Structures are given as structure tokens and as C-alpha cells.
Amino acid sequence: MATATHIDAHAHDDHDHEHHETFITKYIFSLDHKTIAKQFLITGIIWAIIGAGFSAIFRLQLGFPEADLSWLRPLLGKWIQPEGSLDPQFYLALVTMHGTIMVFFVLTAGLSGTFSNFLIPLQIGARDMASGFMNMLSYWFFFLSSVIMFISLFLETGPASGGWVVYPPLSALPQAMDGSGLGMTLWLVAIVFFIVSSLLGGINYITTIINLRTKGMTFSRLPLTIWSFFLTAVIGVLSFPVLFAAALLLVMDRSFGTSFYLSEIYIGGEALPNVGGSPILYQHLFWFLGHPEVYIVLLPALGITSEIIATNSRKPIFGYKAMIISMLGITVLSFVVWAHHMFVSGLSPFLGSIFMFLTLIIAIPSAVKVFNYLTTLWRGNIVFTPAMLFSIGLVSVFISGGITGIFLGNSAIDIQLHDTYFVVAHFHLVMGAASSFGLLAGVYHWFPKMFGRMLDRKLGYIHFWFTFIGIYAVFFPMHYIGIAGFPRRYYSFTNFDAFSGFTDLNAFISVAAILTFFGQFIFLFNFFYSIFRGKKAPLNPWKSNTLEWTTPRVAGHGNWPGEIPTVYRWPYDYSKPGAEEDFIPQTVPFSETMDSNLPHENDMIAIEKEESASEIVVDGAKGH
Amino acid sequence: MATTATVGNKSLWAGGVAPLKASYGKLMMWFFLLSDAFTFSGLLIAYAFIRWSAPAYKGNPDDFVFSTEYWPIPEKVYDAFPGVHGQEWPLVFVGLMTFILILSSVTMVLAVEAGQRMDKKGVVKWMLWTIIGGIAFLSCQAWEWAHFISGSGVATIGDVFLNGRWVEDYEIMGAGLSFNQYGPPAFAALFFFITGFHGFHVFSGVVINIITFFNAANGMYEKRGHYEMIEKVGLYWHFVDLVWVFVFTFFYLI
Ligand code: HEM
Ligand SMILES: [Cu+2]
Numbered sequence: 001m002a003t004a005t006h007i008d009a010h011a012h013d014d015h016d017h018e019h020h021e022t023f024i025t026k027y028i029f030s031l032d033h034k035t036i037a038k039q040f041l042i043t044g045i046i047w048a049i050i051g052a053g054f055s056a057i058f059r060l061q062l063g064f065p066e067a068d069l070s071w072l073r074p075l076l077g078k079w080i081q082p083e084g085s086l087d088p089q090f091y092l093a094l095v096t097m098h099g100t101i102m103v104f105f106v107l108t109a110g111l112s113g114t115f116s117n118f119l120i121p122l123q124i125g126a127r128d129m130a131s132g133f134m135n136m137l138s139y140w141f142f143f144l145s146s147v148i149m150f151i152s153l154f155l156e157t158g159p160a161s162g163g164w165v166v167y168p169p170l171s172a173l174p175q176a177m178d179g180s181g182l183g184m185t186l187w188l189v190a191i192v193f194f195i196v197s198s199l200l201g202g203i204n205y206i207t208t209i210i211n212l213r214t215k216g217m218t219f220s221r222l223p224l225t226i227w228s229f230f231l232t233a234v235i236g237v238l239s240f241p242v243l244f245a246a247a248l249l250l251v252m253d254r255s256f257g258t259s260f261y262l263s264e265i266y267i268g269g270e271a272l273p274n275v276g277g278s279p280i281l282y283q284h285l286f287w288f289l290g291h292p293e294v295y296i297v298l299l300p301a302l303g304i305t306s307e308i309i310a311t312n313s314r315k316p317i318f319g320y321k322a323m324i325i326s327m328l329g330i331t332v333l334s335f336v337v338w339a340h341h342m343f344v345s346g347l348s349p350f351l352g353s354i355f356m357f358l359t360l361i362i363a364i365p366s367a368v369k370v371f372n373y374l375t376t377l378w379r380g381n382i383v384f385t386p387a388m389l390f391s392i393g394l395v396s397v398f399i400s401g402g403i404t405g406i407f408l409g410n411s412a413i414d415i416q417l418h419d420t421y422f423v424v425a426h427f428h429l430v431m432g433a434a435s436s437f438g439l440l441a442g443v444y445h446w447f448p449k450m451f452g453r454m455l456d457r458k459l460g461y462i463h464f465w466f467t468f469i470g471i472y473a474v475f476f477p478m479h480y481i482g483i484a485g486f487p488r489r490y491y492s493f494t495n496f497d498a499f500s501g502f503t504d505l506n507a508f509i510s511v512a513a514i515l516t517f518f519g520q521f522i523f524l525f526n527f528f529y530s531i532f533r534g535k536k537a538p539l540n541p542w543k544s545n546t547l548e549w550t551t552p553r554v555a556g557h558g559n560w561p562g563e564i565p566t567v568y569r570w571p572y573d574y575s576k577p578g579a580e581e582d583f584i585p586q587t588v589p590f591s592e593t594m595d596s597n598l599p600h601e602n603d604m605i606a607i608e609k610e611e612s613a614s615e616i617v618v619d620g621a622k623g624h
Numbered sequence: 625m626a627t628t629a630t631v632g633n634k635s636l637w638a639g640g641v642a643p644l645k646a647s648y649g650k651l652m653m654w655f656f657l658l659s660d661a662f663t664f665s666g667l668l669i670a671y672a673f674i675r676w677s678a679p680a681y682k683g684n685p686d687d688f689v690f691s692t693e694y695w696p697i698p699e700k701v702y703d704a705f706p707g708v709h710g711q712e713w714p715l716v717f718v719g720l721m722t723f724i725l726i727l728s729s730v731t732m733v734l735a736v737e738a739g740q741r742m743d744k745k746g747v748v749k750w751m752l753w754t755i756i757g758g759i760a761f762l763s764c765q766a767w768e769w770a771h772f773i774s775g776s777g778v779a780t781i782g783d784v785f786l787n788g789r790w791v792e793d794y795e796i797m798g799a800g801l802s803f804n805q806y807g808p809p810a811f812a813a814l815f816f817f818i819t820g821f822h823g824f825h826v827f828s829g830v831v832i833n834i835i836t837f838f839n840a841a842n843g844m845y846e847k848r849g850h851y852e853m854i855e856k857v858g859l860y861w862h863f864v865d866l867v868w869v870f871v872f873t874f875f876y877l878i
Contacts, residue, residue, distance in 0.1 A: 134652075211642045214640060259813065278677060
């Protein structure tokens, strides 16, 4: 039995972590990747409630501009004007904070932070991350950044209000608007800490995947989740530093009198002394991060989906290699398309067509992935777990949102559509909804491993249908509104006659958005209730092949009580013809599955034998 | 370790081994440097963007005078040398600085090499030289900044800040973040920010070098059985050196 006799390369760091753990080292300053993952998850959930709550408030204003919102006064205080409407400045602050929170705190930290941390060591067969200490630091920098951003919500002048992209000059001149004052400063400070956190995390993920894979876990046997986390981390390590540079220059402009982004500006008829800079420079630097960032948000969700769809279709993932290659393609391309966010910034039309070309190429790997999901589902023995439903939902919204991306990628069409609700619809479907679905799917799927208990299935189904229908009800109509010319980030449209025909549609969107927001409380209840009261989970509830299901129900620090298992095959041997069961875990050697082996797999048996033989010799020598 | 050997003869990437033959710490250092390289690239691209959107000086270099109308010629700005007055030594001082930094990289290589031989004395000696090189570079930069700030001319901002002599109505010489005597304001802002950011890296490097120097001298690495820490610090130091070459090229040569 090779699994039992093999020698564990990491056995030396297997000392008893269990014995001297206090509450603080176990739950707060923990070095265990599983605890850190849960910390990221819970913090992300709290942010998600705040961020989604903001959107509910500003949708109220957009859908019912005439409504009396004084009942919100206990919560918002002076931000509700005396006549009962929302303060316009605060509306901008809400939109800005909604975007910032969702993109960075929920879908970057909450998604990557949770699942990269949780799954990388478990699925590659490692005891922990390469550096548990840096991993802990990564969480605490994120926490610090969260605290600063949270404090900025309560400022007299309000939080940052220049949009989540914080373009100068609006963000660079404190006198430009209330939200460009202290709120903006805190925003920048928080983002700098956030970048530090994500670099610490990303460097750790990459190194762990390269160095700590268990025996037999080659790159071509890695689950697609790990591939996606790996590439996400690579993107993050290369793009966040550029945002760092951009943010530092912005800090200089704001507080130290330089003019990197400022030139020839008049405020109240008076000229400012700043000359020589360019706000377009900021846009280039920002979108060099900004576009890769959308893939940082999306790729982990796609990886999670690959895993869940293959498991629950009881079929090998279709096109494993194609999946990897398309993710690699997306990674590379994501760095060379940023200027499609700047088609109408005065960019030279010639450059515009180059970026258009590069942008449209991304549709190819994206489509490859979509087709692979569909062909994996095709004629599978589909098990509709809540996780599976969310994964299928992800594929659906990814298609709907991806198609509008192709519209926007055309520089000529973008002149009409830029900064309208069409863009809002595009990225909420393809990024917001798709990644949130990935996050939720991941939670439903790995909850048993995280907490040792099951989530309630029925509540999961209700939650899914509520969310799925809600998302389309909110974002589908936005396409029409966008084509009709509604600009995004406007406080009110009542002054424009041209828009009066869409009042009902706007109200409809708002109702749908608020209902969908409340629908999420079903999930929240399910989540927190099941942590303590859920049904105890079996060891391998989804009959899955990957390594995490070979750990005990509640794994301690170090993950496997004995030796780390050895891997003999890829993770997608589902419904293999000739096999006894419809899944063969990665830890089962080919020599034990003679009936289902393919010809080239029979050849592997010799290698397996050779290896375990040499191990037994070593075992003898060591006197086991 | 035996497991390593059995897998090693099949494939480095088969799992259970460190395929790049590098410890996780060294890999992390590499990836950190990669990301830091992107930060510097962002800054240097910002420099290039602003530099080439400003008007260039078109006339004969011999008739060059400072003006905010066009970007200055670097040789005319950086031509001072400590103790030398009234003569133009273009780029000599910065050349010296660069030389010192490169020399400190060489001594760092020697420290790493001594570490591989487990030669504690060698490590301590060469680390010390590297630290001295780093401090020398920083001191040169301090002089260069001071000179750049106070400028040349009758009244300088040095007079205002240091001597407390507030003269009304004169032309300020020297440079600050939002104005300077040499050219467009962005010229000085970029200079201070980017060389400052690099200088901060050098400073951190010196601090880290001092820590490892003491650890090496106290025999900590000897006890550990290897001097890998010196190698990691060395990677960082070489990186900072390499970045300087780019900063130097951007600011002083083109
Ligand atoms: C077929 C692939 C895609 C194409 C061709 C595409 C194209 C575009 C274009 C041209 C814009 C700029 C629209 C404008 O501001 O006028 C845009 C905006 C955006 N896209 Fe995509 N996109 C694609 C896929 C994605 C994916 C997969 C994501 C995220 C996971 C995404 C997220 C975003 C976001 C967040 C914005 C708006 C940013 C903002 O202005 O606030 N896109 N997309
Ligand atoms: Cu983009």
C-alpha cells in the first residue's frame, strides 16, 4: 500500500500545534490557513452586507426620486435632507463606496482570500501555506485597511465620492467636493494597506503552489481551482504594484503640492498654480491595474465553478488542458487591454483600434471556457446541489455579460455606450454576479470542510432561485436604459424630458434590487445557523476526488493527522468506464483500478511500483 | 532526503520537491522583487509620460539657460561636485554615486559567496563593506538633494528655511516639489519622488543589511547551518542596484 508507506517530505514541520493553543492563537492571531480563510470569509460577508445595503439605499433614490426617505434618518442622520430626499453628495459617496467595497473587499479579499487560503494547502496536499506568518499578516493588513475604510464612512464630510476609480482632478483637489477631503485621504490609505495585504497573500499562494505540492501532484494533476488561484495571484502580484505607484503619486498631488495629474485647472474662476501633469496618466496607471483586477475577481470564481461542475455532473471536466491554456491566455491578455476603458478619453483612434483588437481577442479564451462548461454538463448525471445551481448560474450570467463586453469592446460603439447604464449592466453581470455566484457556490460546496457541518439544502434552493431571478430582473433592464442614454452615477433624471419614459423601468429595477438584497438574508441565516446547528457532514459529501476530502471531518492545524497522501492521478476521474464507483479519488493508485485503466495508465503502474519499492527500502533503513 | 531522490530522477515538477531548487523564502523574495519592479515601472512610465509631453529644448546646447518653458538638459542641472566651485563637472558626482552603489553590489556578492563556504569572518567583513557602500550612497544622495534644493543664486530657499531671512520680492532659486529654477515644476517633483522612492529602498536595504550583519556576527546563521538569509538580502540589494541603473538612465542620461 503505497499510500500508507510513503515518506512524508514535510513530516518535520508536523510538530504538535494542537497542544498549546489558546483562544487567541487559535481564532484570532492564527497561523492556520483554514482559520485565516474563515477570517477572510466572515470579514468579506460583513462588507458584502454593508456594500449591498448601500446599493439598496441609492436604488431607492433612483427608483423613487420623489419618495420621502425621512424614515432612514435614524440611520443616515443629516444625509437625509430636510425635505426627506437623499443628499446628492452622499448619493455619490454611496455609489463610490459600493464599488470600492464590492470590488476590493468582497470580491478580491473575500473571494481570493477565502478560497485561495482554504483550498491551496488542502488540494495540493500541504500542511499549511509556505509562510503562515505572512499569511496572518496578509489578513491583518486587510483588517487594518477595512477599519480605515469603515471609519471613513462616518466622517463629517463623508467618505470618498469620486467613483471607485477615483479619477483626478476630482480626487486630487480636496476643495473639489466634500468627498475629496478627508474621506479621499482615508480611501487612499486604506487602499495602500489593501495592496500590501494582497501582495503578501499572492506571493504566498504562488510560492506554496510551486514548492509544497505533495508527491505525485504535478501541475497537470492540479485541480483547476488551484490553477485559477495560481494565475489570479500572478495577476495580482504584477498589477497591484502599479496601482500602488498611481496611489502614491495621487497622495503627492493631494497633500504635497506636486502636479503629476493636474494641469491648468480653474476653480471658481481662479486658476490653480498646477501645470504640467495629466489626468490621463492616472487613467492609464489605474486601468493597468483596473482591467487585470476584473480578472482577479473573476478567475477564482471560474476555477471554483470548474471543480463544482465536474463533480456534480459526475463527468471529467471537458478540455482540462484547454481550460488551463485559456486561463493562461486570459492572464496574458488582461495586461494589454486596459485602454478599452479610455476609448473616449481622447485616446488616439489608431491606438483605440489596437486596443479594440486585443480586447476582442479575449472573447476567444472566454468562449472556450464557456463551451467547456456546457460540454461538461452535456449528458452528465447532474446532481443539483445548491453549489451546482450557483455554478450553472455563473455560466449563464457570464455568457449574458460577456456578450455585452463584445459590444463595448468596439471603440466606435463605445462612444455611445460609455459611462451609461449599459456598462453598469455589463460588468454587474459578468463580474459582479458571476463572481458572487462563484463565491456562493464555493461556500455551499466547501462549507462541510470549513465547519464540519452541512448547510441546509432547501434554504439553498430558495436562495438560489431568489438570487438568480433577482439578478436578471435588476440588470437586464439596465441594458435598455443604457442604450437609451442614461449616464451612470447621476443622482436624478427627473430634469430630463427624454428620460421620463423610463421611470417605471427604473422603479422596477429598484424593487427587484431591494428584494434581491433581502433575499440574501436567507443565506446569512443558513450560514450562521449551520455553523453551530447544521447536520454533521460526512467525510466526502459530494463524492469528490480532490485531496481535501481525505482529511478528517474537522481537520486540525496540519490538515492530515498522519502522513500527507500521495497523488496518483488527475482529479477528474468521474464515471470512468469499468470502475466500481463513479469516482476515483486522486489518492488511488492505478495498480488498484486495473479494470478502468486506459492503456497509458497501465504503463504508470510500473512507475508507481518503482517508487513505492524505493520507499520501502528507505523505510527499512529508517527502521519504521 | 530519500523521497527527494526518488522523485528527483523522474521529474522535478512531480511534487514532493522544490522544483526550482529554491527555498520558499527565496522564491518569495523573487516574486516580491518582480512586483516591486512593476511599481518602479509605473513610476518611470509616469516620468516618461510627463517628460515627453513637456516641450523640449530646441536650441544649441551651448546657449542653454534654465527656463520653465522647456525640459532642461540634464548635464546642465547636475554639474556640481562637493568642494568644487565655479566649475562645471557634468554628471561626475552622480557617476561617483553609481560607482559606489555598484561596488557595494560586488561586496554583497562576495558576502554571499563567503556564506556558501560557511566562512563567518568573510560574511561579516563583506557585509560591513556593503553597509558602508550603502551609507555612502545615501550620503551622496543627501548632498545631491541638498544642492538641488538650495540651488545656485543669490537668494535660495535655503535662506528662507535655514537662515530665517525672509526677503520679499526676489526670484527663488533651487527646487521644491511645486516649483524649481531649472525647468517645469514636474521636473523637480518627479526627481524628488522617484529618487526619493529609490533612496527609501536603499535605506531599507541598509537597515536590513545591518540586522543580518549583527546576526551573522553573533553566529546565528552558523548555528542554523546555512547563510541563506544573506542570499535573500543579496537579491534585494542587487535589485535596488539594478533599479538605480534605470533611474539613472531616465533622469541623467536622456
Ligand atoms: C468578452 C470579454 C469582455 C470584453 C470585450 C469587455 C469589454 C469592456 C469594455 C470595452 C468596457 C468599457 C466600457 C466603458 O466604460 O465604456 C468594459 C467595462 C467593464 N468590464 Fe468588461 N469586457 C469583457 C469581459 C469582462 C469581464 C470578464 C469582466 C469581469 C470579470 C469585466 C468587467 C468590467 C468592468 C468592471 C467594467 C467597468 C469598469 C468601470 O468603468 O467602472 N468585463 N468591458
Ligand atoms: Cu476592462
